[in-house]
Amino acid sequence: MMTRAFRTAAVVGAGTIGLSWTALFAAHGLTVRVSDPRPDLDEAVTEALTRYAPHLAARGLDVTGLADRVRIAADVTEAVRDADVVQENGPERAEFKRELFATLTREAPAHALLLSSSSAIPSTAFTAQLPDEAAARVLIGHPFNPPHLLPLVEVVPGARTGEDAVRAAVDFYTSLDRTPVVERVEIPGFVGNRLQNALSREAVSLVQQGVVTPEDLDRIVTDSLGLRWATVGPFLGAHLGGGPGGYRHLVEHIGASMQSLTDGPAPDADAQERLIGAVEKAYGSAPYAELSETRDRRQLAVLDALSETTGTTTPKEEN
Missing domain, CATH: 3.40.50.720 (NAD(P)-binding Rossmann-like Domain)
Structure with a gap:
C-alpha cells in the first residue's frame, strides 16, 4: 500500500x-x-x-x-x-x-x-x-x-x-x-493523562495531609522520578531495578511491600505472571549490562543538559 x-x-x-x-x-x-x-x-x-x-x-x-x-x-x-x-x-x-x-x-x-x-x-x-x-x-x-x-x-x-x-x-x-x-482500547483520558492524573491525585493528597510541601514534592519528582522517566519508563526502570534477575526478581523481593501501599486486593497469581511475562518479552532478551549502560549514559546526558541552566556540574563517566 x-x-x-x-x-x-x-x-x-x-x-x-x-x-x-x-x-x-x-x-x-x-x-x-x-x-x-x-x-x-x-x-x-x-x-x-x-x-x-x-x-x-x-x-x-x-x-x-x-x-x-x-x-x-x-x-x-x-x-x-x-x-x-x-x-x-x-x-x-x-x-x-x-x-x-x-x-x-x-x-x-x-x-x-x-x-x-x-x-x-x-x-x-x-x-x-x-x-x-x-x-x-x-x-x-x-x-x-x-x-x-x-x-x-x-x-x-x-x-x-x-x-x-x-x-x-x-x-x-x-x-x-x-x-x-x-492504543487499541478506547478509555477516557487515554494512557498518558491517566498516568499523569494518578500521580497528581497522590501529590495533592500528600500535600493536603501535611506530609510534604508543594515545592519539596516537586523537588522529589524532578530529582528522582522525573530524571529516571526521562530515560526509561516505569516497566524498564523496574526491570533494571531487579538487577540481572530483572522484573521477576524485583516483584519477588519487594512486590509485597509495594502492594501494601495500594488500596484494594493484591493481583492474583495468574495476572501477576502474565505481567511478568509481558515485561520479560519486552526487555528480557537484552543483557542487563547493556540496558543499564544505556540508561546511565542517557541519565548523565539529561543531568548535563540541566546543569547548563542551573550552573551545577555533573561528574563524567570515566572512559
Whole structure:
C-alpha cells in the first residue's frame, strides 16, 4: 500500500496546542491553514511562529520562511477545503466536537485524515451520528504540550475508525519526527493523562495531609522520578531495578511491600505472571549490562543538559 502524501494541513482551534501544531507542521514544509474565532488570531499565530522558530531550529529544522507557509482561514470550511490532514484542537466537550466533526467530514476532501487533539474524550463519543465512511477517517491524535517539542502522540482509533486511517496517522506523525503510539482500547483520558492524573491525585493528597510541601514534592519528582522517566519508563526502570534477575526478581523481593501501599486486593497469581511475562518479552532478551549502560549514559546526558541552566556540574563517566 502506498504511503499517503501530506502537503496541506488544517489546524482547527488555535489555542496553546493548535498554535504549537501550526509551527511544527509549517517547519516540516506543510502548507497550514488555521481557523479559530478568536479576534486576535493573526497576531497570535505571528507571535507563536516567532517564539517557536528558535525551538524548531534547535531541532535541526529549517525555519526560513516559516510564516509564508501559514494562512489564516476565514472559517472552518475555508481551512479544510484542500486539506490532506485536519488537526482539531477545540474545547473538551463531546457535543462541541460532535457538531464540529459533522462539519469537518462534510467540508474536508474525502481523502482527508481527521484527527482530534482531545485530551480525554474518545472519538467514538462524538462520531456516533456520522455515516460509516466518515467515521472511518476520524481518530484521536493526542499530543503532550507543547507538541512542537514533546514527541509523543497517542493514536487512538474509534470503534469505526478504519485501519487505513490508523496507518496514515502513524505515517503522518512519524513524518513530523513525533513518536506515535497506537492504543487499541478506547478509555477516557487515554494512557498518558491517566498516568499523569494518578500521580497528581497522590501529590495533592500528600500535600493536603501535611506530609510534604508543594515545592519539596516537586523537588522529589524532578530529582528522582522525573530524571529516571526521562530515560526509561516505569516497566524498564523496574526491570533494571531487579538487577540481572530483572522484573521477576524485583516483584519477588519487594512486590509485597509495594502492594501494601495500594488500596484494594493484591493481583492474583495468574495476572501477576502474565505481567511478568509481558515485561520479560519486552526487555528480557537484552543483557542487563547493556540496558543499564544505556540508561546511565542517557541519565548523565539529561543531568548535563540541566546543569547548563542551573550552573551545577555533573561528574563524567570515566572512559
